[in-house]
Amino acid sequence: MRKEAEAQVELAKKRCRDVIDRIEGLPASTKITASCRRTLLKLAHSELTFLCRCCSSTSSSSSTPLNLSNFGSVNIGHLEAVVHLLQQPFITGVSRVCKPIPLSTLAPHPHGQKTDPCLKIHVHVDIVCTLHRNPVWIIVSDRNPKYISWSGSSCGSPYKRDKSKGLKLRIQQVTAAARSAVALKPSSVILFFSNRNGLSSIVCDKLKDEFGATEFQLDFPVLDFNFDLSEEAGEWTNVLVARTYQEACAFEIKVSDTRNTVLSSESDVKDSSLGEAAVTEKDPFVSTEHTEFFRAFSNLISGMEFYSLYLKNGESAQVGSLLGQSELINFDTTALIALVSGISNGGTPKLLATPESELRQRFKGNYEFVIGQVMSEIQNPILVELGRTISGKRVIICESVRSEFKELVLMCGGPNEKLRASQLLNCLTVVPNSPSERMMNLPTTRKLALKNKVVFGTGDYWCAPTVTANMAFVRAISQTGMSLFTIEHRPRALTGD
Template sequence: MELGDAKKRCGDVIERIERLTKITASCKRTLLKLARSELTFLSRVSSSSTSSSSSSTPLSVNIGHLEAVVHILQHPFITGVSRVCKPIPLSPKTCFKHVHVDIVCTLNRNPVWIIVSHRNPKYITWRNESQTKEEGLQFRIQQLTGAAARSALALKPSSLILFFSHGLSTILSHQLKHEFGATDLMEEAGDWINVLVATTYQEACVFEIKVGGDAVFKDSCPNWEILEDHTPFFPAFSSLNLFSLDVKNTETPKLGGDCHLVNFGTTALIALVSGISNGGTEKLLATPETELRQRFKGNYEFVIGQVMSEIQNPILVELSCSISGKRGIICESVHSEFKELVSMFGGPNEKLRASHLLKYLTVVPDSPSKRMMSLPTTRKLALKNKVVFGTGDYWRAPTVTANMAFVRAVSQAGMSLFTIEHRPRALTGD
């Protein structure tokens, strides 16, 4: 019965992994490989025990750990997942080549490493006193903090998050706080921890150890004001409910804990003002194909595909779920590019919408984060995009974008990046 239950849990976790949408295809393959390997092992054990007279059946030691990792990945406070259940390569100068981390991601706008333990707390020791190869918790944390301090800038976390799904003894909890300055997030973090532990992990405890990385912004927020001039010309914008940021006397603005920013890439601004997104689908479909092909040249199929996508899933409705009530920023490069594209390809209505949209957004200096700029500039990691996404990363703001090729390239480099994907929309000359 226990073996059958373990196999069922493997099947359930495989289904949950396949439904995950916030992780990359590479991360999903890694998780599926681990889960299927565990299921194969259990099936082999099941066949062996059926043909054997042995009454002792070895059970899975990994499925609980995988369940906990997937549980964490399913919750909304986790974004920008770039690696799961893989070792982080370290500098050759260190005494070990790599360190295992369960999740590399963004949490509360800061890059973190998450380490998951599914062990019975009775068997977690602080220091290994025996001759076994297994090291105690103290050595593990020393290894992780040392690795975090010496890791490449793009991978460097601001914190380590330790998730003990079965809890941790009072003595070891005290040791973590005393020796490593760990904070008990169950006591201090609020709602997102309640979401994390839920009913499944009521015995769980979660600790945070600050290790550096890009500075965590703790300054108070600048002044904000909501713009209420929702003109009839752009009624859809009232549903987006964007706020304006006043940074007039701030040369290098920094953000506080309750500030909710969103950084717009050029593709997002184009999508917001496009005629396709603003009620022009019927007019486009009613236009003769020959006229549309002449207008859009080789982009005809691309534009029609966007029209059909808009009819099925209006993009302003979709984006309002992600950006409503947020404070919008754009960097200087995006501001210039957007104005140039609208000037060249936008129609009169699209130009008016663009002018209205810019009232809701604050232009901030191009200020890409150090960790973004530490990535090599390549064809896939173009400097122009590093500036745009890096500025969002500096402000700890998700970048709204359709440029998923760049997002994938950053993830493949191992760096966590907070983004909001949107489907592309083109200017139509409306």
């Protein structure tokens, strides 16, 4: 028996080391913050240290029983499930992992009882991220399904993690917190069970009947792990299971969020009758005298799904379902500048052939910045990169971006850059400034400037990732814990071409 227990411990230690390797190799597409990665590594190393210490303490005495169940808490299965989710391509914008979320306002007691105002309220959420363009909270259960009960002891505070509480009470706590959250408010709460085999039909039916949960269809590939099941552990997340995820399942509980009604509303508006819902205007900035553009630029905009559309205030809801038929992508001003810049459109040889003194006179203190962009363009042409990003998608910009872009091009752009800007504006859908509530509830600071909150918040409102080179703002957002779907591009400047 002791040898068998020792083998279990060694297996658990091997799983810890493997999880550490997987955390360090999480794909860049998750946009996971450095802080989240450190949290996961700390948990994994802590678990490995715990196992090594327990194994060492019992090795000195052969008469000491060695059993994982005697060690108290073995969380490696839970960490494996969390990391497995983070490896999936549909998970992006990871801003918080395996931490409690403190709430700025009191969430209502699930049973209507008064809550102590001095109590610091928080809920534990395993992953705060963006899933299919929507902000979500994910709760991960790796517990043996036969030990998941619907009802449990409700004594004590509902906001304290109680081993005896049932699944119902925990969901009440999390959904109440989600609805009362402000900047971190999710559009839905996802419950992920890594092993549905044995999850009772009663629990499934209760989730659907009492919380309106729907099964969330996700493709969870089978990993090349296949460990033996261990004895049950008493916590919601603490049990070791086979690592195949063949029986994994997920449920989604919607959180009230008015911004999604724009894209989910049903409408019979067709392309041919678009004029009834919005006004297609000829932008006076747009020139039609010239029709020849650089080939790369023309190929890029021809790959977009577009029509010229300018939405007036109050018309968003009328055409929301029409926009929802395509995958949307939001551009900030930096992305528009990058598309029309002379650097991006074949101007690098001319710039490199220009005397340094002339370039320094033209770009002043930005000379090194511009030359850096020229060298970057030679190595990796940005129109190729952005072309892959926007191909087949409908690009939207808000009114603020449209105005700022036109002003910058008029002041700093050359004839060719103005011509490309004119063509580009005719291919974009301009939507009213409509920043999401959660974005506007963030405090306005030097790093979180109002104009940026409007631009990125409008993309968030339309569930569209924002393409940007403004990584200072993106980092400031991640530091708040908010999950925001963004796509980074390398900056380009107007050159007067």
